[in-house]
Amino acid sequence: MFGSIAKSLFGSSNDRYVRSLNPILAKIASFEPTLQAMDDATLANQTALFRERLANGETLDSLLPEAFATVREAAKRVLGQRHYDVQMIGGIVLHRGEIAEMRTGEGKTLVATLATYLNALPGKGVHVITVNDYLAARDADWMGRVYRFLGLTVGVIVPNLSDDERRAAYAADITYGTNNEFGFDYLRDNMKYDRASMVQRPFAMAIVDEVDSVLIDEARTPLIISGPTDDKSELYIAVDAVVKQITPDDYEKDEKQKTIVLTEEGTERVERLLEAAGLLEGANLYDFENTQVVHHLNQSLRANVMFKRDIDYIVKDGKVIIIDEFTGRMMDGRRWSDGLHQAVEAKEGVQIEPENQTMASITFQNYFRMYPKLAGMTGTAATEAAEFFDIYKMNVVTIPTNNPIRRVDEEDEFYKDTHDKFRAIAKRIRQHAEKGQPVLVGTVSIEKSEMLSEFLKQEGVDHSVLNARYHEQEAHIVAQAGRLGAVTIATNMAGRGTDIQLGGNLEFRVEDELAGMPEGPDRDAAIEQIRAEIAAEKAKVLEAGGLFVLGTERHESRRIDNQLRGRSGRQGDPGLSRFYLSLDDDLLRIFGPDTLFARMMRSNIEDGEAIGSKWLTKAIETAQKKVEARNYDIRKQVVEYDDVMNDQRKVIYEQRADIMDAETVGDVVTDMRAETVNAIVGDACPVGSYPEQWDVEGMKDRLAEILNLTPRIDDWLGEDAVDPEMITERVQAEADAMVAAKAAELEPETWTQVEKSILLQNLDHHWKEHLATLDALRQVVHLRAYAQKTPINEYKQEAFALFQRMLDAIREDVTKTIAHAQFQLQAPPPLPDLPDFITTHFDPFSGEDNSADVDAGTLGLIQTQVPPMQIPQPTGVEVGEDPESWKGVVSRNSPCPCGSGRKYKHCHGAV
Known part of the structure; x- marks a missing residue:
């Protein structure tokens, strides 16, 4: 009761905050007569003066009143629109990195010009994020007239631009584009092999239009870049035929969670059907051998029961096209992940496209949190104010309307x-x-x-x-x-x-x-x-x-x-x-x-x-609050899981950048080689053991396989003071000498390029495999809850162990590739074409695609540069043409000398 009395006397905290900005409004207004008296050239020159003052130590806050007044005058001359005082308040809120909640029709697009102009003055670039390509192009042209009048450059990012066009747009003072385009460009940049081919520059500030749509609705789904894998069309069609024979009594569905599970009777019926179709190995559906069939069965069940034609997707020109649940738009080029899209294609009887493997991924939460300053505007943010502060540390400020609201909202x-x-x-x-x-x-x-x-x-x-x-x-x-x-x-x-x-x-x-x-x-x-x-x-x-x-x-x-x-x-x-x-x-x-x-x-x-009745309306609002809380939990879960991967992503991406920027990476490669030798010798000669307990033969095999060396270990063992450290030092010396001899065959610049190329290729290959492993882990880790364990904690522990294992594998593979590489001073053979990469934005928990952008997924070929030198696959040792002579000479884990691409033990060395 006392709270409501205080609110009626002093206003809400939001009202008091808005009132506190009145002195700034008065200061902005005081510059108006001076600026009105200027001619166009003098007004446009204000930008150069502001930049000079910034260089002399002034802050953006001290420039704000004069800069805002300048934008107001420029907009009046160029667009015929003068900012209202409430729009000035919105501009101040945006500049402070907060969310301006402004009613529809209050001119949010014009409000953005104020904070955008001010924050573009340092020349570090401001990104203005819109919900679709049409708005990005429209606003860049419409508001761009004001910026260009004041001497700033404006770029716009839309689909199907070349890398050079994107680089030019990002180099502008102000860049417009959709959330998906910015996010995918970030991921693509971190798949490049050359710093000069990247398109983005370091982040400074982002202003997000329709911030609730971008940072809340679409934040349930990560951005993913993926590439094709093996074709399994026949399996999808066969499983779909089985699923179409089962009845509603065979399964239980949960529409809230969009999940479906077979009953006990349903499982027995499906086992008989799969057995008749020749898809079941053994008698039990859940045997290890049937893991893939169970996965396809679950996705086919979801496709047939939970996903409805003309609601979740439509079929057009023989293709299944996803419908965005938030905007109702078609999403050409977007696909559900994890085999769900293929299951829907099998259900509808259209051509089945192959599944895709994740190459790079990031959530919108972690992408936008990389900006040092983030602001947003929308007509509806107050109901999600707690989430905005919790995830993004952004306050929501409700801006009063320019005119009183006269709309009647009926029950x-x-x-x-x-x-x-x-x-x-x-x-x-x-x-x-x-x-x-x-x-x-x-x-x-x-x-x-x-x-x-x-x-x-x-x-x-x-x-x-x-x-x-x-x-x-x-x-x-x-x-x-x-x-x-x-x-x-x-x-x-x-x-x-x-x-x-x-x-x-x-x-x-x-x-x-x-x-x-x-x-x-x-x-x-x-x-x-x-x-x-x-x-x-x-x-x-x-x-x-x-x-x-x-x-x-x-x-x-x-x-x-x-x-x-x-x-x-x-x-x-x-x-x-x-x-x-x-x-x-x-x-x-x-x-x-x-x-x-x-x-x-x-x-x-x-x-x-x-x-x-008011009671019924209240009941509906309660139901909506339940759903909002559930959706917030889903988004929070996405963030919690991605936070684990985000720490690892930062390490990998920073490592890639360091490799590309370094003049030489010889120290990194030498350290990797030393750690590999330590690991090999350490495994064979455990601390505190006697020489007769050492696995000498295993050590020899590993040194031959990885380092391409056959050191005289037997001779060393005959010496009096033999110990693991001595063996490590001698093997290290031989390995360094061998690599130094290889390096001497090439020009120093060429050798550096070779090392960089090997490092980046191995880093990318293992990171891609690591992402696939984490995807699989995330899908099953919730089962640990049955053992009274917290799934997210289990995921963190296992993800960390997997990351350590990945780093070990990278270190070993880089050492192995360099040790076995043979160089020919002639033009390399032409490289194979890169596969088409696909950009998707799906929900890992429900399988839905929630993107509000129609075109970002239709980019087609990703503009990724192939590394300058492909290193041939090592064959281990020089061998003759007769496969019989390879026995005992070629390591069983080395690639087969016949050139099949398979390991020797799976090819000519098969027992």
């Missing part, structure tokens, strides 16, 4: 089933459209949007359907959703980032209607006519009550509902919003009140009857 209406609900929605839409009120309808899937479209056709209502099938035109359709009597059905938040203006959007109408008209008096007259039409239409729409936003069901997150509501009532316009719900809605069915409540509802509501 939810409940119906018995979907049919009744959609019939009522169609009638309500017709009533509002007939009086000229524009209606924006939000649906959660393509299926629902097309179902509602049929109901509207029956009612005779003209409408536009905007979903993943027609995303090319989404910005143009959404921009005109505020026209008189317009009815627009949008899947989720399609078109987010495009302003809905009552009466229509001038810029888009000019683009659509006057595209072919040349510049001149006729075009100017036509634009003025369109402007007059929009003004007249806006007056009629205002009279009809403004934009009516209608939600066909509640989303899992309150934020998504608030985003939809926020499309109405921009800049003090009148508006209306209401959500329609039924007991068939997924949220109520899976997460809602218990079945007793549902039975009472079904028995007491007549067909077509609607009820509404």
